[in-house]
Amino acid sequence: MRIDVVTIFPEYLAPLELSLVGKARTAGLLDLRVHDLRSWATDRHRTVDDSPLGGGAGMVMRPDVWGEALDTLLGEDGEDGEDGEDGEDGEGAVPGPAGPTVLLVPTPSGDRFDQRTAERLAGSRRILVACGRYEGIDSRVADHYRARGVQVLEISLGDYVLNGGEVAALVVVEAVARLLPGVVGNPESLVEESHGAAGLLEYPVYTRPPVWRDQEVPEVLLSGHHARIARWRRDRALERTARRRPDLLRALPADELDRADRAVLEALGWTVDDGGVVPQPGAVAD
Ligand code: ADE
DSSP states (O other), rough: EEEEEEOGGGGGGGGGSSSHHHHHTTTOOOEEEEGGGGGOOOSOOOOOEOOTTTTOEEEEEEEOHHHHHEEEEHTTTTSSSSSSOOTOOTOOOOOSSSEEEEEEEEEEEEEEHHHHHHHHHOOOOEEEEEEEBBBBBBBBHHHHHHTOOOOEEESSSSSOOBBBBBHHHHHHHHHHTSSSSTTTOOOOGTTTSSTTTOSSSOOOOSSOSSEEEEEEOGGGSSSHHHHHHHHHHHHHHHHHHHHHOOHHTTTTGGGGGOOOHHHHHHHHTTEEEETEEEOOTTOOOO
16 A cells, blocks of 8 residues: 655654554555655745635645645556546556545544544555645645545544644554554454444453552453453443443444343443344433
8 A cells, every 4th residue: 555645744754664654664565655745835935825715814725736746646656546447537547456546634624533434544555645734725625636536535533623634644544554464463453452343442451460559350361261251351341332432332233232242231221122222211321
């Protein structure tokens, strides 16, 4: 996979040289390139922003500078922003590995970024991350590339406002890169984690020593009894999810809950019926 990040603060992305992402790059599993948006500015001051039309506070990033940057980068694999395989005027396009090219625009007004989005992005051939600053990027940029057949995703990390898209770019690259084949040494560690397929938060974890500052590790974890350990972990995951993320509990498919799951949920004030997982009448479930 190739990921291009465009920003006015290339140094902000330096952590992507470290840890798993850094190793994935060195191993050739991920082709990650960071670009300075100002290198596409044309004036002496390398201006990338202007005041908002219609008035208001702050500055807006200019579409012409972004357009030059994105055209250049999209053109680098011989495509004109089309998906290559099935683009209408894809003649002469170089077909790459499977998966689309995605233009990702972090913004507090975007769709919420979550593990499902990360999984979807991990199937892309290329991702271009356009990091906005100030009040954001002129809206015509996203509209233009959408109209040209590029998949454009405007995503938000959460309900708070950051100073720009760089932190979101770090988050997205890490969340996606660890899903690429070969990046995480033991792929089993991806299976049981929070926001995985089970739809639950992860159970609490422990390591040695078995007693630390008078706190003992739950005895079942030392029993070597795999079925009992699995049940204990599932119960704790259900409890934790009920307490911290009742929205995730409500989204659980009832047919994936066994009798023991239902008993735990009942004890926590939830009922499982045809309508799914719902709070018991009168129970304070949130
Ligand atoms: N840029 C500014 N705030 C953001 C947020 N919450 N998520 C993604 N990008 C942003």
